[in-house]
Amino acid sequence: MTEFSTVDYPAVRSCPFAEPVEHTRLREQQPITKVPLTGGGEAWWVARHAEGRAILADARFSKDRSRPNYPMPGFDEAMRKQFRMQPPSMNSMDGSAHAAERRAVLGEFTVKRLTALRPRIQKIVDERIDAMLAAETRPLDLVPTLSLPVPSLVISELLGVPYSDHEFFESRTMTMVSGNSSAEGRSNAMKELTGYLGELVLEKASEPCDDLLSRLIERRRQEGDLDLQALLGMAFLLLGAGHETTANMISLGVIALLEHPAQLAMIKADPGRTPAAVEELLRYCTIVDLGGTRVATEDVAIGGVTIPADDGVIVSLLSANRDPEPFPNADALDIDRGGRHHLAFGFGPHQCLGQNLARLELQIVFDTLFRRIPALRLAVPMNEIPFKSDAPIFYGAYSLPVTW
Amino acid sequence: MRLTADTGLCVGAGQCVLTDPAVFDQDDDGIVALLTDQPEGDAANRAVTAVAVCPSQAITIIEG
Ligand code: HEM
Ligand code: SF4
Numbered sequence: 001m002t003e004f005s006t007v008d009y010p011a012v013r014s015c016p017f018a019e020p021v022e023h024t025r026l027r028e029q030q031p032i033t034k035v036p037l038t039g040g041g042e043a044w045w046v047a048r049h050a051e052g053r054a055i056l057a058d059a060r061f062s063k064d065r066s067r068p069n070y071p072m073p074g075f076d077e078a079m080r081k082q083f084r085m086q087p088p089s090m091n092s093m094d095g096s097a098h099a100a101e102r103r104a105v106l107g108e109f110t111v112k113r114l115t116a117l118r119p120r121i122q123k124i125v126d127e128r129i130d131a132m133l134a135a136e137t138r139p140l141d142l143v144p145t146l147s148l149p150v151p152s153l154v155i156s157e158l159l160g161v162p163y164s165d166h167e168f169f170e171s172r173t174m175t176m177v178s179g180n181s182s183a184e185g186r187s188n189a190m191k192e193l194t195g196y197l198g199e200l201v202l203e204k205a206s207e208p209c210d211d212l213l214s215r216l217i218e219r220r221r222q223e224g225d226l227d228l229q230a231l232l233g234m235a236f237l238l239l240g241a242g243h244e245t246t247a248n249m250i251s252l253g254v255i256a257l258l259e260h261p262a263q264l265a266m267i268k269a270d271p272g273r274t275p276a277a278v279e280e281l282l283r284y285c286t287i288v289d290l291g292g293t294r295v296a297t298e299d300v301a302i303g304g305v306t307i308p309a310d311d312g313v314i315v316s317l318l319s320a321n322r323d324p325e326p327f328p329n330a331d332a333l334d335i336d337r338g339g340r341h342h343l344a345f346g347f348g349p350h351q352c353l354g355q356n357l358a359r360l361e362l363q364i365v366f367d368t369l370f371r372r373i374p375a376l377r378l379a380v381p382m383n384e385i386p387f388k389s390d391a392p393i394f395y396g397a398y399s400l401p402v403t404w
Numbered sequence: 405m406r407l408t409a410d411t412g413l414c415v416g417a418g419q420c421v422l423t424d425p426a427v428f429d430q431d432d433d434g435i436v437a438l439l440t441d442q443p444e445g446d447a448a449n450r451a452v453t454a455v456a457v458c459p460s461q462a463i464t465i466i467e468g
Pocket of ligand 1: 288
């Protein structure tokens with residue numbers, strides 16, 4: 001059997017949408033195996049969909065980042081430290097503590113509540129496209145004109161974070177997740193952002209408004225449990241997870257659709273097919289490959305191996321989503337595939353809280369953009385787009401020149 | 405077909421509601437609520453999908 005030296009992170013995708021060749025080989029030859037990690041340490045690499053899903057749904061695997069072997073591939077020591085110092089949130093909790101945090105805001109993200117936001121999101125998207133159409137010069141960069149402002153506006157309105165501060169919170173978030181920031185830059189960005197959100201939470205505690213954070217504060221107050229640190233953790237998590245992710249997915253989705261004109265034509269002709277297309281784009285792009293990192297809390301026998309207690313585990317969401325077993329011809333984009341069992345939002349108790357908000361934003365953006373600017377095209381060849389192949393957390397594009 | 409939904413296990417992902425809003429609903433706190441526990445025909449097929457995509461194994465088919 002071939003020995004694998006390391007699984008490099010950030011993983012270099014041979015073509016912007018292909019999975020790294022090393023991932024394919026691991027999945028075919030050593031679907032669960034211990035690998036050394038870029039930046040130090042080791043972890044079990046879980047390559048296939050079936051075992052990946054089982055592990056993510058299994059309470060014997062912990063998301064507690066303070067555990068010594070919590071896998072953070074591609075992170076240097078400074079980044080590991082910083083990642084551990086993030087304000088605690090549901091994203092790093094287990095069991096009943098996790099459920100209590102998540103359930104405190106779950107009601108804000110029901111399919112019904114989000115459907116009621118549709119007209120507002122549509123208006124936000126239309127205004128951004130008005131601005132694109134009014135621009136005097138082309139090509140223009142889709143990232144700052146559409147991909148980023150749409151999710152950023154939506155999440156800031158929902159949370160009650162003033163959008164006038166968007167340049168502040170977007171740039172700090174970008175510094176934290178970008179591949180080319182210095183350790184000091186990252187740590188300052190985190191301090192500034194947590195300082196800002198800490199003050200915002202205090203303001204809302206004294207002067208509640210009609211927004212998610214105010215409602216959460218009120219709920220906690222009634223329960224007699226007004227923990228400002230926990231509120232800060234929630235605000236930090238929702239703001240960050242709510243804009244960078246969807247922004248990357250908008251950019252990559254636009255590129256993927258432009259590269260597959262026949263499938264783009266299908267959704268242009270029948271927007272009823274857009275939800276299925278969004279689902280397939282989520283699978284195909286898998287922007288949060290590392291969304292399935294865990295630590296085993298006891299020995300677990302799975303897929304012919306025993307993962308010992310305290311070992312780190314990486315369920316590669318990208319590898320699971322390119323597994324030909326559940327997704328025949330997995331490297332092809334096929335909006336008719338019916339692949340809702342993808343793991344782009346993870347699986348188990350931590351499955352993305354904002355998934356239906358993301359779905360709604362993506363559907364509205366793709367439908368509206370290609371309806372209002374049907375001749376939209378890339379302004380540079382795809383291999384000149386700066387993909388985030390150096391970014392350890394979210395895959396995407398740093399900029400996206402388009403024209404029409 | 406008969407279904408049950410375990411509100412203790414549910415993590416409010418809403419995947420079931422996306423699958424069939426005539427069978428699955430979420431209460432104000434985001435937790436699953438069955439609108440019927442006996443879906444028939446196409447709705448029964450969709451319920452099988454809902455069971456498969458639910459991230460928390462909260463929905464169970466208790467009778468064929
Ligand atoms: C296309 C866009 C998005 C993708 C691909 C995505 C992906 C993910 C993934 C993979 C996880 C699971 C992590 C794990 O299991 O360890 C997750 C968790 C989470 N996501 Fe998203 N996400 C997206 C958009 C959003 C949005 C818009 C929000 C807005 C609120 C959000 C909020 C969260 C939260 C709060 C968690 C943690 C849930 C928990 O730990 O229980 N996400 N997301
Ligand atoms: S899919 Fe499962 S976890 Fe999600 S709301 Fe329905 S029952 Fe709950």
